[in-house]
Amino acid sequence: MNWIAWKMLTGDRAKYLGTIFGVAFGCLLISQQSAVFVSILRRTASQIVDVADADLWVIDPQTLSIDDLWALGDNTVLAVRGVEGVEWAVPFYKGMVTARQPSGHFRQAILLGLDDSSLVGAPRTMLMGKLADLRRPDAVILDKAGYRYLFPDEPMELWRTLEINDRRAVIVGICEASPPFQSLPILYTRFSLARDYAPKQRRELPVVLAKASPGVSTPELASRIETRTGLATLHRREFAWKTIQFYLRSTGIPINFGITIALGFIVGTAIAGQTFYLFTIENLKQFGNLKAMGTTNSRLLGMVLLQAAIVGGLGFGFGIGAAALEVFGLTAVSMAVIVFLASIMSAWRVLVLEPAEVFR
Amino acid sequence: MSSPDSGVPAVRCLGVVRDFGDGESRLRVLHGIDVDVKLGEMTLLVGPSGCGKTTLISIICGLLDPTEGDIELFGTSRRLLSGRALVEFRGRNIGFVFQQYNLLPALTAAENAAVPLIIAGKPRGKAIEAAREMLDLVGLSDRSHHRPAQLSGGQQQRVAIARALVHKPRILVCDEPTAALDAHSGLVVMELLRTVAVQADRSVLIVSHDQRVVGYGDRIITMSDGRVERVERGVGAQREVRSLEAVGSGRVGS
Ligand SMILES: Nc1ncnc2c1ncn2[C@@H]1O[C@H](COP(=O)(O)OP(=O)(O)OP(=O)(O)O)[C@@H](O)[C@H]1O
Ligand SMILES: [Mg+2]
Numbered sequence: 229m230n231w232i233a234w235k236m237l238t239g240d241r242a243k244y245l246g247t248i249f250g251v252a253f254g255c256l257l258i259s260q261q262s263a264v265f266v267s268i269l270r271r272t273a274s275q276i277v278d279v280a281d282a283d284l285w286v287i288d289p290q291t292l293s294i295d296d297l298w299a300l301g302d303n304t305v306l307a308v309r310g311v312e313g314v315e316w317a318v319p320f321y322k323g324m325v326t327a328r329q330p331s332g333h334f335r336q337a338i339l340l341g342l343d344d345s346s347l348v349g350a351p352r353t354m355l356m357g358k359l360a361d362l363r364r365p366d367a368v369i370l371d372k373a374g375y376r377y378l379f380p381d382e383p384m385e386l387w388r389t390l391e392i393n394d395r396r397a398v399i400v401g402i403c404e405a406s407p408p409f410q411s412l413p414i415l416y417t418r419f420s421l422a423r424d425y426a427p428k429q430r431r432e433l434p435v436v437l438a439k440a441s442p443g444v445s446t447p448e449l450a451s452r453i454e455t456r457t458g459l460a461t462l463h464r465r466e467f468a469w470k471t472i473q474f475y476l477r478s479t480g481i482p483i484n485f486g487i488t489i490a491l492g493f494i495v496g497t498a499i500a501g502q503t504f505y506l507f508t509i510e511n512l513k514q515f516g517n518l519k520a521m522g523t524t525n526s527r528l529l530g531m532v533l534l535q536a537a538i539v540g541g542l543g544f545g546f547g548i549g550a551a552a553l554e555v556f557g558l559t560a561v562s563m564a565v566i567v568f569l570a571s572i573m574s575a576w577r578v579l580v581l582e583p584a585e586v587f588r
Numbered sequence: 589m590s591s592p593d594s595g596v597p598a599v600r601c602l603g604v605v606r607d608f609g610d611g612e613s614r615l616r617v618l619h620g621i622d623v624d625v626k627l628g629e630m631t632l633l634v635g636p637s638g639c640g641k642t643t644l645i646s647i648i649c650g651l652l653d654p655t656e657g658d659i660e661l662f663g664t665s666r667r668l669l670s671g672r673a674l675v676e677f678r679g680r681n682i683g684f685v686f687q688q689y690n691l692l693p694a695l696t697a698a699e700n701a702a703v704p705l706i707i708a709g710k711p712r713g714k715a716i717e718a719a720r721e722m723l724d725l726v727g728l729s730d731r732s733h734h735r736p737a738q739l740s741g742g743q744q745q746r747v748a749i750a751r752a753l754v755h756k757p758r759i760l761v762c763d764e765p766t767a768a769l770d771a772h773s774g775l776v777v778m779e780l781l782r783t784v785a786v787q788a789d790r791s792v793l794i795v796s797h798d799q800r801v802v803g804y805g806d807r808i809i810t811m812s813d814g815r816v817e818r819v820e821r822g823v824g825a826q827r828e829v830r831s832l833e834a835v836g837s838g839r840v841g842s
Contacts, residue, residue, distance in 0.1 A: 231712055232692070232703070239694020517690045520651055522679015522707050524672055584651040586686060587642045587763045 233531035250503025251543025254496035259559040261492030265485045273468035274406030279349040282437035285467045289460040293474035299432030313444035318343035320435040321422040328391040337413040341422025357401030368397045371405035374413025392425040501570035508574030515578045520586040536571030598791040599625040603657035619814045630792040632805035640814045641795045683752030685762035689744040691736040698732035701750040722750035742773025762794045
């Protein structure tokens, strides 16, 4: 009977491909919408995730996200260094500055200050220039997207200058960086210089980055630092998640995107479910025939579910192809649910079908 | 087989009543039908449109339940069969031929004819092999790889007959098997049913409007308005049985 189900499904090539296309399209809609949502949320934490060398972020307990850092005492670095099991601990600055372009325009930018000696948190991929040049006077490294934003339509070249808070800044390198939430340029500089660039009221130490010595577990070290300093100490992933939660809680993103995703789901579900449902309804007469000829309801149900599984699987395969991998699971589960519901609805029509209808 | 009442009954209808609808719109379609369908015979069920022929055969082959009364199938009450047992009984014992052929468009002629065996759980290869032999009997051995869309109406109905007989059912039920066909194809189909389908251990029950068909029946049950009007002896058995070659070459009915 499975063979007959397969033949029914694939017998009309055009209808078969149409059904798969419908499911794939529904799948694409759902995965696209959720992928965009996930990637936007991810952007809110990209400056945290980019600092791959440090295990732990030591922050004020009141800090809610990387965009809302409370100041730490100036001697926090030394205090953290004093904790047993700390391999190293360095200061890290993150703040917003206003950069003045040569044309005289002012632009907002994200300023990251890296520890002067170790440059922990430095960009991992340099497109132009050398990381070591960050030690030159007034040196900054700008991310590629930021360069395009500050110098639109101009060739990428080093040694251009900006003015940040009335101080000269020389671009000594151009790098790759994960795109930030606000799509602003990212400027990397030394910690000491960052404090000069920052507006007066923001010249504090917002973050200490730390790494555990070999053999010391990160959670263990985190709780030691917390006990010794009274400061919150989070793993990189925890802080990223905290930041994402902050955005989920305190911005319109979840609502707006919730609506978009819900629409994607509804439209995707409608398309995918409807396509498969219609397919079964069109074949209702054939199912009725098989029923009259002695096919039991459980066999018919098996046939419908097999057809649903094939269409759902292939549709999912094609639909997810275009979407990001991170929503694979979500889309897979939704698709399974949709196709299952559609097939239950179709199967219901098959099961309650009056076999006497064959004579009509 | 001299009187209409002789012969072994395969099906006995015992006061079969059937209503459709509820309350105000309740409609009695069959008003107590008492009739037998015998083994080894071709029984014709005739009568004006809407008199309840299709409803009666649907009840006889277990596609529909009677509102009142009972059906005995080979001496067993139809009431003892329900759900899965009824479906499987149908699959084993009844062959169907429909006015609109009802072949599965995605399957070839041989595959279509094999469906009842596949439903019964026979391996596909064996089933298709048996189906080919059946197609041979209905004169379509050269069309076994064609799909329904590539066959004429008459040929499709012959595939449907092969399908209806492939699992050697004890009852063959045909609802207007010639209604969608031209005169010649209709006769080919009736001739086939007469020569191939009628066997000592099978009863063939045919519903028809078609006057030309009457001459093929052994017994003719005439219905009108949900009642059996009369049962007559037919002349089907005395017909000169023509060879299939004659059928195929169009010399039938001339
Ligand atoms: N499922 C149903 N629901 C309601 N009424 C029905 C149903 N099936 C049949 N009927 C009614 O029962 C009556 C008999 O129908 P049936 O199909 O048995 O007639 P028939 O003798 O086969 O007619 P025809 O020769 O036109 O095929 C008709 O009046 C029809 O409208
Ligand atoms: Mg009818």
